[in-house]
Amino acid sequence: MIEARGLTKRYGTKTAVDDLTFTVRPGVVTGFLGPNGAGKSTTMRMILGLDAPTGGSVRVNGRAYRELESPLHEVGALLEARSVHTGRSAFNHLLALAQTAGIPRRRVEEVVDLVGLREVAKKRAGTFSLGMGQRLGIASALLGDPQTIILDEPVNGLDPDGIRWIRTLLKSLAAEGRTVFVSSHLMSEMAQTAEHLIVVGRGKLIADTSVRDFLAGASGNRVRVRTIDPAALATLLTGPDVRVESTGVDVLEVSGMSTDEVGIAAGAAGITLLELSPQQTSLEEAFMDLTKDAVEYHGTTTTTEGGSALTTAGVNR
Ligand SMILES: Nc1ncnc2c1ncn2[C@@H]1O[C@H](COP(=O)(O)OP(=O)(O)OP(=O)(O)O)[C@@H](O)[C@H]1O
Ligand SMILES: [Mg+2]
Structure with a gap:
């Protein structure tokens, strides 16, 4: 200990x-x-x-x-x-x-x-x-x-x-x-x-x-949902922390809700789902998200990946 x-x-x-x-x-x-x-x-x-x-x-x-x-x-x-x-x-x-x-x-x-x-x-x-x-x-x-x-x-x-x-x-x-x-x-x-x-x-x-x-607990966990009626489904998915983004013709990416909650909302409204899957934040993303204010030695490359800015930490030795 x-x-x-x-x-x-x-x-x-x-x-x-x-x-x-x-x-x-x-x-x-x-x-x-x-x-x-x-x-x-x-x-x-x-x-x-x-x-x-x-x-x-x-x-x-x-x-x-x-x-x-x-x-x-x-x-x-x-x-x-x-x-x-x-x-x-x-x-x-x-x-x-x-x-x-x-x-x-x-x-x-x-x-x-x-x-x-x-x-x-x-x-x-x-x-x-x-x-x-x-x-x-x-x-x-x-x-x-x-x-x-x-x-x-x-x-x-x-x-x-x-x-x-x-x-x-x-x-x-x-x-x-x-x-x-x-x-x-x-x-x-x-x-x-x-x-x-x-x-x-x-x-x-x-x-x-x-x-x-x-x-x-990593922020950025999302639910990917494919449906025959994304517009109708999007209007149902509301809440204080809920964000819905259209990422394809029939695809929505939802944050702030679990797959269960999205599925239940769709079912109650009779909206057919074609796909429903959790999208876990990658570990490295979760870590960078958590430590982004604490990175002391920033490198010069900043890339954008999956909507979030990733800064490569520089080496200090
Ligand atoms: N002997 C020392 N004299 C002055 N500053 C020091 C000394 N040892 C460490 N530091 C400073 O203290 C801070 C923490 O350093 P430390 O080596 O503990 O970090 P670290 O988390 O092990 O980093 P790394 O992942 O690069 O190994 C750094 O800013 C470093 O420059
Ligand atoms: Mg060290």
Whole structure:
């Protein structure tokens, strides 16, 4: 369990993390989402005691990180900047880490297998591809068999196979009852991995929600309806939040009503429907909609897609 209460970090006049209060619970994968510069890495560094909060606090299993008796056994982490002694083999790197924490060699063998590095364990870590390096980083995080796992953008730069591997691993760790907190700026990736989401923008909490509720509540969910009499149907579909748009000869796109409500209204008036289907907002759209005011580093391309302006977030590194 990770508990942040009023967690704040300022660098000079810049507020990187702004009064964040949230709880990360065991048993599910919790995604930590936000655009570039939102404060995700800073928050994770504070959880791990690598950065001191300017205000508020964050606790892991009820205690500040530095008060944990055997931190490696309680919290395993993979942060953005990875430092691996490049001259050492992967195995020796892990063994050295294990020895400083009193972790037996047997556990090193276990994690090497767990992350699929057996074949290359004797190779110098410096020769590793990005994906292999990522696996090695995760192996280090898991060495102490920690109850809490914190990973900062673990899928960055990985191929689909590597992404699928991490996704499966995180879910199985959560299923064992562990607390799994993983950051990303890719909504679509998180939706397939996480059950719960904590969304931040410009250091502030934007949403603390289950993935399911996040999607259900996303504005922009619409109903597509094809009918022999669109004009007549359109006059029936009214309400405070209801909007009807004609998007084809016999097609209406309705927002603010469910498929059931549209079907019932049509049926009551004897209007024949040819098609009735929910149009779910894509995850990426829902995410951008939610964070549009919180994107700090705008790119230069603005495209229009599906009626909504999508701004590509620029990269700030
Ligand atoms: N050591 C530092 N000194 C000054 N400013 C910093 C420092 N670390 C982070 N920041 C600033 O704090 C803000 C949050 O940065 P952070 O790295 O936590 O964001 P992030 O959500 O991890 O972004 P990304 O998706 O790009 O990794 C940014 O504006 C960043 O420039
Ligand atoms: Mg970051």
